[in-house]
Amino acid sequence: MVAQNVFFYLLAGIILFSAFRVVTSNNVVHAALYLVAVLAAVAAEYVLLAAEFVAATQVLVYIGAIIVLFLFGIMLTRAKLGSDQDLTHPHWALSAATAVVMFGVMGYALVDQFHWTATPLPADTRLVSVDGSNSATVSDSVFTAYLVPFEVVSVLLLAALVGAIVLARKD
Amino acid sequence: MFALDPLFSGTFDGAVFLIVLAKVVIAFALLLVSVLFMIWFERKLHADMSNRLGPNRAGPFGILQTLADGIKFFFKEDLLPDRADKRIFILAPFLSLVPAFLVFSVIPLGGVFTAEKQGIVTVFGRETYVQLADPPIGVLLILACSSIAVYGVMLAGWSSGSKYPLLGSVRATAQMVSYEAALGLSVIAVVMLAGSLSTHDMVMVQAGEGFGGILPRWNLIATGVVPFVIFVIAGTAELNRPPFDLVEAEQELVGGFHTEYSSIRFALFFLAEFMNTVTMSAIIVTLFLGGPAGPTFFGPALMWGPIWFASKLFLFLFMFVWLRATLPRFRYDQLMDLGWKVLIPISLGWMLLLASLNVAGDAGWNTFVVAGAAVLIGLVAYLMLAGAIATSARRREQAELEGSIR
């Protein structure tokens, strides 16, 4: 368990530092890359929690697709791609305060829900999974409890695509 | 049903540590040697196919040419362009090479895949698989690595601060993400057969007595060839190899995303390209051709796993060189058409067909009836779609004609 804790704090440090750099970086592309670092470290935390399927999804979807989309979006605009001194919003202090309040609310909700109880990790994922992998467990919950959200996801993605195409086409 | 690598299920002691260390060293050495071999092999074979001599000075048959070139790269001046974004410029080769490296860790390299042995070998009194690691989501790890590799190309082009690399990298990124979708969807057919995402299980289901006792039980045949063809095409595009090498179309883009790279930094991209070719071949062999599984003849059974793996791997390395020597480069619009209008719809349709056959088989329905019905539905859907497209094209032409008269 000790090694896991060491890795946890190491990754948490990376996440905090990178997240800070995402908002303070002067270069939009650098900010996007720091966001990649945050997401990658979160994926590694998922692996530590024995949620390997979620970790793989995080890398595939967030790093592999969504940040690539961000980067194309950045390159699409006329924004200067080097560093940019006036990237910081004039009301940044207000947003920082909002972020702190949000963090407080979410932290309170978490603590209130779990009351600092530590849930032990399963020593062996085979104990909590079907057929030796937890992707099957994920699948089982998608096809029972979360069936409706699952189908709604497809409609959401369709709407996003149609919206983008309507905006992108001139006629 | 299936288990994780038994190496880690016991106590963790010195023997386990030694085995892990040995595996890392062996996998590392094997990968590097095969990459060096592949670079020489490609140059030599391509030369033969185009009636040239190819490398023939350094060592017998020029086999040391790669080494000589590698040494030369070390002695070349390294230029970082003034306009480059220095940190990302330096980071990009890492992002290109390390994912190519990581993929190799989930490839099964040997072992005896019989019902009682399950691909397990005993070393130092400990049981283990002949592959570096067998995470239960091995296939997703491969796909995740290929999605990280996109960043290497994209950032190399972007950080150079130059026009050709930027154009090359934007093209490359769009190409790689397009074909990654097809790649992922074609793998699903294989996952469905294995009922697992682990690469070891993939090999396990392909081992043993085949169809009619003659054909091997490879996924290539069991999934009906189509996913295999899609995977190979998408894989070639993912590697940016000819005929999909628009990324570095020399006539238009100089060197593509690595135009501004020189010295050993360029060599790293070069190495990554060939390493990706080797690992992609290894992935194809694992997913569709049964990896190291195969019949054993004489001598120790353990010997045959690596032999089968190496010969299947060689087949695909040959194929990649052959494609390069034979096919002309695609045009960009043809490339995108092939990816989005052919490969993705077909792989989705084929996946649904296989899933219905699977479910129908379990329900006790007649396979041929279900397959016939599915093909009929697919045909009707295709005809309706083709009809709709043809009608709209005709109407548009009509409208354009009328417009031009006025």
Add this chain to the structure above:
Amino acid sequence: MSDFLRDYLTVGIFGLTGVALVGLLLGLGSLLRPTRPQPQKYINYESGVDPVGTGWGQSNVRYYIFALLFVMFDVEAVFIFPFATRVDAYGWFGLIEMGIFIVVLALGLLYAWKKKVLRWV
């Protein structure tokens, strides 16, 4: 540390070996190679003439659409993968649900196709 994590630790060690290899090659290169700086050497390559403009360009909106399509199909694949490992367990119910999911997303591809954004001119 659980058994399961050791598998990933092995992958991690292998990845670090890769990073070390790249670092070693770069380090060795920096020791061996000559450095004779001249300002002309650090100008971008533009077919031999002095570079024009900034080098960072605005990219086409088509690329964005393709990336968005990829997001769609990536999310789709992520849902299909766990389903594929359990096809037998769900039977017709799972197949129909998955069929609806895929058809809805295929409509997106069809829409893009019909709106000609897949055509590269």
